Amino acid sequence: MTTSDETSVARLASAPVPVGSTLMQLTVFGHVGADGQETEEVVTLRTIAPRRESGTPPIARIHSACFTGDVLGSEKCDCGPQLSAALETIVQSHNGVLVYMLRQEGRGIGLANKIRAYALQAAGHDTISANLALGFPAEGRDFRIAADCLRHLGINRVRLMTNNPEKVGQLATLGIAVEDRVPLGGFRTPFNEAYLEVKDRLMGHLDALGATRPLLGHPLAAPPRGAS
Known part of the structure; x- marks a missing residue:
């Protein structure tokens, strides 16, 4: 298993960038080798001067890179629409962060x-x-680097935009308190319907109410509760 020291990342560069009409702070995190070469791992996009008056933790999205969905707009997955919806929510919240995992x-x-x-x-x-x-x-994803980046930004409590309980569980184990889960959904198309069904029913992804169903009949599915 990778140690905490091995997963710790450094800030490589940071600058304000306009996203639409909103100025946000873009930070690149990664590793610097003994030869001085930089390996870029994660990009964060953080609202500038976030509102803190309510004490509500920032809304956060940990998003794994998806060239086909994020760049090409492929409808084989729901990654592109999830990214767009998450970014819009973060901008409107005035207190949020996108953690974009370049190598996942x-x-x-x-x-x-x-x-x-x-x-x-x-x-x-x-x-x-x-x-x-x-x-x-x-x-196969490991979200330890995402947790390290959040801590670099001074964030240890979040409202996490995800349908994936694995992200919630990993962050909690890594010391990032997930105080609320904000679902992302409604992006089904004829091309991604089967893919989303497998994520929902086999991988345990959650709906808006936190419910999921087993994918009965699938060779990898667990037996229903109460079955011997």
Whole structure:
């Protein structure tokens, strides 16, 4: 397992940038090697002079890079709409942060392997079985660096925009208190319907009420509660 020292990141650069008509602070986090070479890991986008009068923690989105969804606008996933909705919410909140994980494409397997998984999905696999067929876990992301970045920004309590209980659990274990979960949804299309069903029912992703259902009949699904 990676140690805390190994996951700790440094601020590489920071500057205000306009996002639409709102000025926000963009910070690049990463590692500096012994040779002085920088490895960029995470970008954060933080509201400037956030409102603190209510004592409410900032709203946060931890978003893994998705070239196909975020850049190309592919409807095979819901990443692009989630990113847009999260950024809009953060800007409107005047107290929020986007944590963009540059090196977590394809739930941690990288872009080339993600496209290999897409090819397997075109042949009949779902998003989970495709990853497993390539020798990867269904969920390979580690959010320790995200927690380190939040602490660098002076944040240890958040309202987290996510449907993924894994993010909530990891952040809590890492000392970032998730005081509220804000769901992100409503982005279903004919192209991502099966993908979202697998995330909801097999990977345990939650709806607006925090409910989920097992994907009965799937070879990886756990038996229903009460079953022997």
